Amino acid sequence: MCAVATRAACYGPAMYQPDHxxxxxxxxxxxxxxxxxxxxxxxxxxxxxGLAASIxxxxxVPENGPLGTLRGHLxxxxxxxxxxxxxxxxxxxxSGPDAYVSPxxxxxxxxxxxxxxxxxxxxxxxxxTIAVRDDPAWLLALVRSLxxxxxxxxxxxWSVDDAPAEYIEGQLRxxxxxxxxISRLDAxxxxxxxxxxxxxxxxxxxxxxxxxNERAVAxxxxxxxxxx
Numbered sequence: 277m278c279a280v281a282t283r284a285a286c287y288g289p290a291m292y293q294p295d296h297x298x299x300x301x302x303x304x305x306x307x308x309x310x311x312x313x314x315x316x317x318x319x320x321x322x323x324x325x326g327l328a329a330s331i332x333x334x335x336x337v338p339e340n341g342p343l344g345t346l347r348g349h350l351x352x353x354x355x356x357x358x359x360x361x362x363x364x365x366x367x368x369x370x371s372g373p374d375a376y377v378s379p380x381x382x383x384x385x386x387x388x389x390x391x392x393x394x395x396x397x398x399x400x401x402x403x404x405t406i407a408v409r410d411d412p413a414w415l416l417a418l419v420r421s422l423x424x425x426x427x428x429x430x431x432x433x434w435s436v437d438d439a440p441a442e443y444i445e446g447q448l449r450x451x452x453x454x455x456x457x458i459s460r461l462d463a464x465x466x467x468x469x470x471x472x473x474x475x476x477x478x479x480x481x482x483x484x485x486x487x488x489n490e491r492a493v494a495x496x497x498x499x500x501x502x503x504x
Contacts, residue, residue, distance in 0.1 A: 291401050291462035298470050301400075301463035305338060308400045308461060311370040312336040313425060317346065318369045319454070321406065323359035330356045334368060334456070335421050343458040346402055347409075347418050349451040357408055357452045366406035366456050372398035373492035381482040383474035396467050396479070396493050403460040409453030416444070418453060467497045476501070 293300050301307045317334040320327060334348035346368050350357045374397035385391040409415070420436045427433035436444060468479045476497070483494035 290403065290460065291399075291464055293462075293464060294470070296470055299464050299466045301398075301465050304400060304461035304463035305344065307398070307463040307465070308336055308344075308370065308402060309338065311372050311398070311400055312346070315370055315372065317348065317402075318371075319348070319356075319406070319456070320367045320369065321356070321360065321364055323356070325359075328356045328359060330354060332454075333422055333426070334370075335418060335425070341457050343404075343461055345458060346404075346456040347453065348422075349415060349418060349453045352450050352452050357454060360406060360408050360454065363405035363407050363457075366404060368402040368456055370400045370402070373489060373496055374398070375483060375486070375490045375493040377468065377479055378482075381475075381478045382471065383478055384472060396483075396497070398465045398467070398496055399463070401462040402456065402458050403462075404456045404458040406454055406456040409455050411453070412445075412448050415448050415451060415453050419444075419448070419451075465496065465500060467493070467500045469500060 312334055316331050318329055318331050319334075320329045322328075330350055332348040332350060334346040336344055336346055338344040374395060377394045377396050379385040379391035379393055382391050416436070423434065423436055427435070468476045471479070480494050480497045480501070483490035483497070486494075
């Protein structure tokens, strides 16, 4: 647990970051906010049977606690939640766009041949303690918030209120809430920032004409380019 009062000091070095520091996201909380809005988390804890991992959407509540809280729910049939007695150390991983980087995209490869493949990606690791929340009112508020967030961009957003109340009540009985109180945030944007300008431009151009994943990484690289 982070014993420091300031938010910045709690962004610990648990995730590997090269010494040049160019992959460190300037504000991990912003990165977490952006990723939690569009991707699920992978929740990892240690259980009596070893490591357990579950994929679930999680709602980031930045105002709840010094570094915020992640809230989500698991199926009641999932044994993972039964291995969370009291407060248990946990890691939530949220990953953004990623793509393979071929040396053929680098200008330096054409000049020297001295390059190898790599991977570009964005990711956030949220560490903290996680506890079970098995309260129908808490779960309903969470499900409503998650649904409203992910339905917001649709032309005809679905609402929890569109379903029969007794049906929703039955669905709530089939899930269990979990709440991760964040003690440390690490965020990494590995987007070719360590390459020469011509190499960076070559990767971005190649990705811009590539697959949907590659185009998404190119968009992230454009956001990074002013800082080069």
